[in-house]
Amino acid sequence: MMRFLLLRASVSCSKWKGSCRLDEQILFVSAGMLAPKKRDHLLARQQLYLNYGALTLTTLLKRNGYVPVLIHGSHSKPEQFVDSLREQRRLPTSHPVMLSIPSFFALEWAQKFCRYLKKLFPDTKIVAGGRWVVGPDPNWLKQKIPEIDLTSTGLAEKLICDVIDPALWSSLDYRDGAAVDLSGQGELPPYPLDHALVDNFRLFQPSIDISRGCGMGCVFCEERAIPLSKLRSPAMVAQHLSEVINQYGSKDIRPYFQASLFLPNPRWARQLSHEIQEHNCAVSWRCETRVDCMTSETIELLARSGLKVVDLGMETASPQQMLLMKKTKDPDKYLQRASVAIRDFAANGILVKINILLYAGETKATVAETTSWLRENKAYIKGVSVGPVLAFGSPKPASPLIAELESLGARAVDPESAATTGITELHLSNEIDAKSAEEISLSLSRMMMDQRDYYDLKSFSYYPRDYTYENFIRDAQKSNPASLPFKSTMHEIRHS
Numbered sequence: 328m329m330r331f332l333l334l335r336a337s338v339s340c341s342k343w344k345g346s347c348r349l350d351e352q353i354l355f356v357s358a359g360m361l362a363p364k365k366r367d368h369l370l371a372r373q374q375l376y377l378n379y380g381a382l383t384l385t386t387l388l389k390r391n392g393y394v395p396v397l398i399h400g401s402h403s404k405p406e407q408f409v410d411s412l413r414e415q416r417r418l419p420t421s422h423p424v425m426l427s428i429p430s431f432f433a434l435e436w437a438q439k440f441c442r443y444l445k446k447l448f449p450d451t452k453i454v455a456g457g458r459w460v461v462g463p464d465p466n467w468l469k470q471k472i473p474e475i476d477l478t479s480t481g482l483a484e485k486l487i488c489d490v491i492d493p494a495l496w497s498s499l500d501y502r503d504g505a506a507v508d509l510s511g512q513g514e515l516p517p518y519p520l521d522h523a524l525v526d527n528f529r530l531f532q533p534s535i536d537i538s539r540g541c542g543m544g545c546v547f548c549e550e551r552a553i554p555l556s557k558l559r560s561p562a563m564v565a566q567h568l569s570e571v572i573n574q575y576g577s578k579d580i581r582p583y584f585q586a587s588l589f590l591p592n593p594r595w596a597r598q599l600s601h602e603i604q605e606h607n608c609a610v611s612w613r614c615e616t617r618v619d620c621m622t623s624e625t626i627e628l629l630a631r632s633g634l635k636v637v638d639l640g641m642e643t644a645s646p647q648q649m650l651l652m653k654k655t656k657d658p659d660k661y662l663q664r665a666s667v668a669i670r671d672f673a674a675n676g677i678l679v680k681i682n683i684l685l686y687a688g689e690t691k692a693t694v695a696e697t698t699s700w701l702r703e704n705k706a707y708i709k710g711v712s713v714g715p716v717l718a719f720g721s722p723k724p725a726s727p728l729i730a731e732l733e734s735l736g737a738r739a740v741d742p743e744s745a746a747t748t749g750i751t752e753l754h755l756s757n758e759i760d761a762k763s764a765e766e767i768s769l770s771l772s773r774m775m776m777d778q779r780d781y782y783d784l785k786s787f788s789y790y791p792r793d794y795t796y797e798n799f800i801r802d803a804q805k806s807n808p809a810s811l812p813f814k815s816t817m818h819e820i821r822h823s
C-alpha cells in the first residue's frame with residue numbers, strides 16, 4: 328500500500344491515457360434500487376442503507392492520500408442520478424468509476440446506471456465490486472452488465488489501490504476474469520470508517536465494524552461457512568466511537584455495531600462499559616445476534632454500554648423448521664434460551680426486533696407454532712421483520728441451495744429467474760405458496776407492530792436522521808394501506 332502513499336497536492340500521472348489527476352475525486356457509487364426490496368411504499372423509499380463495505384474502501388484510499396467520495400443511489404432513477412453527478416461536476420472523471428453492487432436487488436439499477444454512464448462518457452472506465460453479487464459468478468455479472476470494464480471479487484481491501492489505476496490492472500491476480508482479493512475475509516482495519524466521505528453523510532446513521540463472519544452453518548445464510556473473527560477490543564471500539572462522534576460533531580448518533588454474529592462474553596461487555604465511560608462516548612447503539620448466545624449478565628452489561636436495539640435472527644419457533652434450516656440441533660433449548668433472552672433484553676430497556684424466515688417445507692402448522700410463540704411473547708418484542716427464504720445468485724452458485732430447498736418441498740416460482748435477475752422466489756410447500764407467504768408476512772408484522780413500533784425501529788438505524796414521526800405519518804397517509812407492515816392505531820393515519 329505504501330507505494331501509493333501520495334501527497335495531497337496536485338499530481339499528474341501518465342500511467343493512464345497520459346493524464347490522470349490523482350488529487351481528483353475518486354467516485355464510488357453504491358448502486359441503488361429501482362424499487363424497495365420488500366414492498367413498494369413511501370415509507371420504504373425513505374430508507375437509507377449505508378454501504379459500509381464501500382465506505383471501508385473509501386476510508387482506506389483516503390488514508391493513502393487519495394480523495395474519494397461515496398454516493399448512494401438509494402431510490403433515485405439511475406439516469407437522473409448520472410445527470411446530477413454531471414451537474415455537480417463529479418463527471419466526467421479521469422479515474423474509473425467504482426460501482427459497488429451491495430445486493431441482487433440493486434442489479435437492475437446498476438445495469439441502467441452503467442448503460443447511461445457509458446452512453447454519455449464512453450471513455451469512462453467502470454470497476455464493479457460487491458462481495459455477494461460479483462464474487463460468486465463474475466462472468467454472469469459481466470454478461471448482465473457488459474459496460475463494466477473490470478470486476479473485483481472478495482473484500483478488495485488489499486487490491487483497491489491497484490484497482491483504481493487501469494495501468495496496474497495487468498498486474499492483478501484474476502480468477503474467472505475478475506480481479507481477486509486472495510486475503511480471505513481480511514482483518515478488521517485498526518481505524519474507524521470515515522463517514523464524512525459519504526455524500527450527505529449526516530443523513531446516515533454510522534457503523535462501527537466489530538467482527539466479521541459467523542460460521543454457525545444455517546443453510547440459507549451466506550455467512551454459514553465464513554469463520555467468526557475475533558471481536559474488536561473494547562478499548563478500540565470506544566476509541567472508534569469517539570472518533571465517529573467527532574466526525575458528526577454530535578453525540579446524537581445511533582451507530583450500528585456491525586457483526587453478523589455479535590458474540591461478546593461478560594468480560595468483553597464489562598470492559599466495553601468501562602472504556603465508554605473513560606472515553607466519555609456514551610451513545611445508544613444497535614447490533615444483531617442470535618437468540619441463544621448471550622447470557623443475562625452480558626445483556627445487562629451491554630445495556631450499560633448503550634445497547635438500545637437488538638436484531639435477533641430467530642427465524643422460526645417451529646422445531647421442525649429449526650432443524651431443516653440447521654439453525655440449531657436442540658430446538659427445545661433454543662426456544663427456552665430465546666424466551667429468557669428476550670425477557671433479559673426487555674428488562675434492561677433494550678428494544679427487541681425478531682427476524683422471522685418463512686422457510687422451505689413451511690406448513691400451516693409450522694406457521695401456527697411461530698405465530699403462537701410470538702403472540703405469547705409479544706410484551707417483550709418491539710417488532711418483527713418477516714419474509715420468505717430467497718435463493719440469491721446466478722444458476723451456478725444458487726443451484727445447491729435451490730436443490731436443498733426443493734428437497735424440502737419448495738419449488739421456484741420462476742425457474743429462469745436465477746439466470747435473469749439472480750433472485751429466485753419460492754413456493755415454500757404445497758400448503759404455502761409465494762402469495763400465501765407474503766400474506767403471512769404481512770399478517771405477522773401487523774400482529775406484532777403498530778406504526779409507532781415500526782417508526783421507532785426504522786428511525787433508529789435506517790431513516791434519514793432528520794426524518795421525524797410527523798414526516799412518517801404524512802408519508803404513511805399517502806401510502807397504500809394494503810402494503811404497510813404494521814397495524815394503524817388511533818386516528819393518526821387516515822389514508823387519502
Ligand code: SF4
Pocket residue numbers: 541542543544545548549550551587588617640
Ligand atoms: S447465525 Fe446468523 S449469521 Fe450465522 S450462519 Fe446463522 S443466520 Fe448466518
